[in-house]
Structures are given as C-alpha cells and as structure tokens.
Amino acid sequence: MHPAGLAAAGTPRQPSKRRVPVSQPGMADPHQLFDDTSSAQSRGYGAQRAPGGLGYPTASASPQSAFLGDPVSNMAMAYGSSLAAQGKELVDKNIDRFIPVTKLKYYFAVDTMYVGKKLGLLFFPYLHQDWEVQYQQDTPVAPRFDVNAPDLYIPAMAFITYVLVAGLALGTQDRFSPDLLGLQASSALAWLTLEVLAILLSLYLVTVNTDLTTIDLVAFLGYKYVGMIGGVLMGLLFGKVVYYLVLGWCCVSIFVFMIRTLRLKILAEAAAEGIPVRGARNQLRMYLTMAVAAAQPLLMYWLTFHLVR
Amino acid sequence: MAFTLYSLLQAALLCVNAIAVLHEERFLKNIGWGTDQGIGGFEEEPGIKSQLMNLIRSVRTVMRVPLIIVNSIAIILLLLFG
Numbered sequence: 001m002h003p004a005g006l007a008a009a010g011t012p013r014q015p016s017k018r019r020v021p022v023s024q025p026g027m028a029d030p031h032q033l034f035d036d037t038s039s040a041q042s043r044g045y046g047a048q049r050a051p052g053g054l055g056y057p058t059a060s061a062s063p064q065s066a067f068l069g070d071p072v073s074n075m076a077m078a079y080g081s082s083l084a085a086q087g088k089e090l091v092d093k094n095i096d097r098f099i100p101v102t103k104l105k106y107y108f109a110v111d112t113m114y115v116g117k118k119l120g121l122l123f124f125p126y127l128h129q130d131w132e133v134q135y136q137q138d139t140p141v142a143p144r145f146d147v148n149a150p151d152l153y154i155p156a157m158a159f160i161t162y163v164l165v166a167g168l169a170l171g172t173q174d175r176f177s178p179d180l181l182g183l184q185a186s187s188a189l190a191w192l193t194l195e196v197l198a199i200l201l202s203l204y205l206v207t208v209n210t211d212l213t214t215i216d217l218v219a220f221l222g223y224k225y226v227g228m229i230g231g232v233l234m235g236l237l238f239g240k241v242v243y244y245l246v247l248g249w250c251c252v253s254i255f256v257f258m259i260r261t262l263r264l265k266i267l268a269e270a271a272a273e274g275i276p277v278r279g280a281r282n283q284l285r286m287y288l289t290m291a292v293a294a295a296q297p298l299l300m301y302w303l304t305f306h307l308v309r
Numbered sequence: 310m311a312f313t314l315y316s317l318l319q320a321a322l323l324c325v326n327a328i329a330v331l332h333e334e335r336f337l338k339n340i341g342w343g344t345d346q347g348i349g350g351f352e353e354e355p356g357i358k359s360q361l362m363n364l365i366r367s368v369r370t371v372m373r374v375p376l377i378i379v380n381s382i383a384i385i386l387l388l389l390f391g
Binding site for chain 2: 183186187189190191193194204205206207
C-alpha cells in the first residue's frame with residue numbers, strides 16, 4: 001500500500017475512509033515520519049529519515065500477508081522495497097546538489113505567531129520601528145525568533161491561495177476551465193522569475209555588495225501575493241470600488257514594506273540609518289531600491305485586474 | 310494572460326542568441342564596447358558600462374557551445390511540432 005495511506009491512518013481524522021486499522025503493530029510513531037523543526041537547526045535530518053524510511057516496507061507487509069502468500073511474491077516485494085530504499089538513498093545524497101535543502105529549511109522554520117505578525121506587518125508597516133534582522137554568531141536568526149527575517153512559507157502559501165482565488169474569481173464570472181488554473185499559476189510564476197532575474201541583473205550591474213541571496217529575493221518578491229489575494233477577495237465580495245480601495249491600500253503598504261526592508265540590504269550602512277549619504281553610487285542604489293519597490297504595485301495590479309470585472 | 314514559463318524560456322533563448330550574434334570587429338569596437346577596450350585597471354568602482362561589457366564578453370565566451378546544442382534542439386522540436 002502507499003505510505004501516505006499509512007501516515008493518514010495515524011491521524012484521527014479519516015478512520016472510516018481507510019481500510020487499515022488505526023493501530024499498526026510494526027509502524028513507527030507517525031510524528032517521526034516528518035521532520036522535527038522545533039529546533040532552529042535540526043542536525044538529525046539524515047538520521048531521522050532513515051528509521052522512518054525503513055518503517056514503510058515492514059508495516060506494509062502485514063495487511064497484505066493474505067494476498068502475498070507464496071514465497072515468489074515475497075521475494076519480489078523484498079527486492080522491490082530494497083530497490084526503493086537504494087533509490088531513496090541516492091536521491092537523498094544528491095538532492096543537495098540541485099536544491100539547497102538545508103538552506104531552504106531555514107526559510108520554513110516559522111510558527112503561528114510569526115505568521116500573524118508578518119501578515120500584520122504586510123498590511124500595516126507604518127508603525128514598525130526596527131527593521132534589522134538579528135544575527136546569532138554570523139548567521140541570521142530563524143524567522144521564528146525575529147519578525148524581520150524573510151521566510152518562504154508565507155509566499156508559497158500566498159501563491160497557492162492566489163491561484164485558487166483566481167480560479168474562484170473566474171468561476172463566478174462563468175469563465176472558468178481547469179486549464180486556466182494552470183495558465184494563471186504558470187503566468188504568475190513566469191512574472192516572478194522575470195522579476196528575480198531582472199533584479200539580479202541590476203544588482204550585478206550596480207556592483208552592490210549585499211548579502212541578499214536569491215532565495216531571500218524570492219521571499220521578498222512573494223510577499224505581494226498576500227495583498228493581491230486581499231484585493232481580489234474584497235473585490236469579489238463587495239464590488240469593483242472596494243477592490244480598487246483595498247488594492248490601493250495593499251500597494252502602498254507593500255511599497256513601504258519593500259523600501260524599508262531593502263534599504264537595509266542594498267544601501268550602505270550609513271545611508272540605512274537615515275543619514276543621507278551623497279555620492280553617485282548611493283544614489284544609484286536608492287534608485288534601484290525604489291524601482292524594485294515600485295514594480296510591486298504595478299505587478300499586483302497587472303496580475304489581478306482581469307479577475308475582478 | 311498568455312505569459313507562460315515556456316514563453317519566458319523562448320524569450321531568454323532569443324536574447325542569448327542576440328548577445329552571441331554581435332560582431333566583435335564591425336560593431337562592438339565601433340561603439341567602444343570591444344573586449345580589449347574595457348579593462349581600465351583595478352579601480353574601486355567598475356561602473357555600469359564596464360560591468361555590461363564584462364557581462365557581454367562572458368556570455369559570449371561561455372554560451373557559445375551550449376547555444377549550438379540548444380538551438381539545434383529548438384530547431385528540431387519546432388520542425389516536428391510546429
């Protein structure tokens with residue numbers, strides 16, 4: 001059976017839909033199958049995955065013991081499961097070359113309070129005073145401990161919600177068809193990629209010495225989806241005027257948010273503290289920050305205006 | 310909205326082709342963007358123009374062979390699937 005069914009059998013939500021009994025004799029604790037992100041850096045990533053991975057073949061043997069009585073299929077299943085374990089090991093060893101998994105985990109170390117505070121900051125950044133990210137021995141603190149740190153959880157969730165809300169909006173106007181959802185998602189992703197590439201190119205041309213990584217940039221550029229969702233939902237509920245009002249408010253908020261966040265990353269330290277430093281380079285960097293921040297409201301309007309009619 | 314990831318890929322391929330096609334002697338030298346005209350010493354501030362020239366030179370050097378491969382694939386795919 002597929003392991004997803006076994007993992008779901010451990011949760012009390014769907015006992016009636018699965019045929020397997022809730023308590024499995026040989027099954028590991030379901031919480032151990034997922035990563036423990038309660039600590040800021042989980043070093044036991046590799047060690048914790050192994051017992052969870054090996055728990056699958058042994059646990060799946062019991063409900064199928066009647067079906068696979070003869071030894072040939074037993075051997076075939078053992079061979080297949082050992083092949084799967086080998087493939088999993090290979091993927092685990094090589095995944096770090098293509099996707100920086102350990103770096104990504106920093107961006108998903110969030111909790112509910114952080115998400116709440118960050119969403120409040122995205123809609124109302126005017127009263128927040130200190131925008132610096134706290135550091136802990138040369139590494140930035142996990143988002144759980146500092147509301148200024150960028151995260152990828154909110155942008156990822158907001159992107160998915162945007163695609164769903166776009167489908168909802170198209171449905172209320174009788175323009176929906178399933179491939180339009182994929183088109184919306186692909187289009188928003190393409191704009192995001194284009195934005196990231198354009199900003200990386202301009203950062204290279206202006207020779208900015210910054211610690212702004214690509215993933216940081218993706219995180220900051222993904223925050224605008226929150227405002228877009230708010231605008232479209234309000235527009236669906238209350239009409240076009242409310243859509244423009246809410247979108248305008250979110251646009252201004254994102255503009256201020258981006259300027260205050262990027263100022264610390266792109267500009268030199270002296271200018272970031274508010275002292276206007278003269279010089280062509282700092283002026284160029286300021287223009288770059290303002291251009292990046294000004295592109296956000298434009299894209300927010302461009303990606304949502306066809307959804308609210 | 311017909312702006313998909315595939316069209317982004319197409320646009321990127323066309324842009325890289327455009328950079329690779331610039332003629333060194335007839336064009337770049339005439340507007341002062343040649344590869345031997347950019348190195349002005351190791352000052353502090355490279356400036357946008359020298360960064361651009363560096364970028365164009367690196368793209369032309371690095372992408373010459375991969376572009377041949379990718380262009381051939383694109384030609385074959387377009388011939389087959391339109």
